[in-house]
Amino acid sequence: MSSGPSLQHYENEKAKKVAIVGAGLVGALNACFFAKRGFQVEVYEARKDIRTAKDVRGRSINLALSYRGRQALKAVGMEDQVVFKGIPMNARMIHSLSGRKSSLPYGKKGQYILSVDRANLNRELLNAASEYPNVKLNFEEKLQHYSLEKGSLTFIRPEGSFEVSHDLVVGCDGAFSTVRRQFMRQPRFDYSHVYIPHGYKELTMPPRNGDFAMEPNFLHIWPRNTFMMIALPNLDKSFTCTLFMPFEDFEKLTTGDEVLQFFKKYFPDSIPLIGIESLKQDYFRLPAQAMISVKCSTYHIGAKCVLMGDAAHAVVPFYGQGMNAGFEDCIVFDELMDQLHNDLSKCLPEFTRLRVPDDHAIGDLAMYNYVEMRERVNSKWFIFRKYVDTFLHFCMPKTIVPLYTMVTFSRIRYHEVIKQHKWQCKVINSILFVMGVSATITGAVLLFHYLPKSPHLLVLQNWNYSFK
Structure with missing residues (x-):
């Protein structure tokens, strides 16, 4: 952060304590927003510190950063350093079955989305949050229970469990949110989740002769009607390829030779770029991963608790808006705090009123865009x-x-x-x-x-x- 963090205090306001559950992308960004406002912020994360952990577990689908996410990063002074480490993608590059390539621009000249690495971005956000003197980051502390009645959070760590209380709890703990369980006990709380019948596997396309194996400033797509493969560029000049396909089709491919024959039939131009042995190894490294869409309403309980990011609205990745929508949650809440002078009793219900219809809409758009990407672009x-x-x-x-x-x-x-x-x-x-x-x-x-x-x-x- 170029100019260093600054605290925005309101007159006669006592600094409130905010607990952010989850130190992923949205949780870490939220820590910066609340810290700038002068709140005492504690972030609790069940996993190890991603900045020091030797092995980073979790989702690794490359992210597409666009305007909404960039505006949120800009508000905490982080846009430039994140953009510097991203790779612009100006258009979709469509790979036909015959190997012919054609591009479809995303927008006007100069408009692009950015390919960014999830883990690196998470590290950047955590580093930014840790620069604030009023932020404390806690790792390997898993939320076990949240009692709204007592206003307490019970965490478990290697040494045992402990209990804390805060003025505001912000649930940023993902699609399987523990904080959201408290909401399930509230009357008139609507909740639904859907697993789509398609999963994904990730493959790596290494650099070729020290450079990108394909044109770098594109999101590459191999649309095959009922399934597809995409590839996003990385800073190390590799591509992360993601194969999206019905689970039943994944289950049909049980040997390396079957995988190779499948790629020869549907993605022949990718084989020499990925490499035959790498293709066989990458394919069986992990089972096909599931994708879930979560919708709920409301996002708040009184003035005590609010959900953001995937905890409130997990979406499938096909519009590249999951992270961007989560980041937009942060900036919308921050804008409301400005308008309503940090009055949480007004901000939380207004946040629900504004974000629920929008987040439900992007969930639907993401589902629609999968059909567009795998089928309609043909x-x-x-x-x-x-x-x-x-x-x-x-x-x-x-x-x-x-x-x-x-x-x-x-x-x-x-x-x-x-x-x-x-x-x-x-x-x-x-x-x-x-x-x-x-x-x-x-x-x-x-x-x-x-x-x-x-x-x-x-x-x-x-x-x-x-x-x-």
């Missing part, structure tokens, strides 16, 4: 519509904005993005329909006047003139 009509959207956006930048642009390169609320997209689809489809009808009529008129006259056409012409 469609000529889909590609044509992308160019139509881009052209109309160029002509009417404030009226027509492509769906992906609204989601990725703006902070338009997610649920408003869906409304705007539906309206735009009606308008664009109407324009295309009128153009199609006009072209048909024009073609018919030209045909009518310039084809050699047959007796039937002469009769029609005479009938037409009788009405003039």
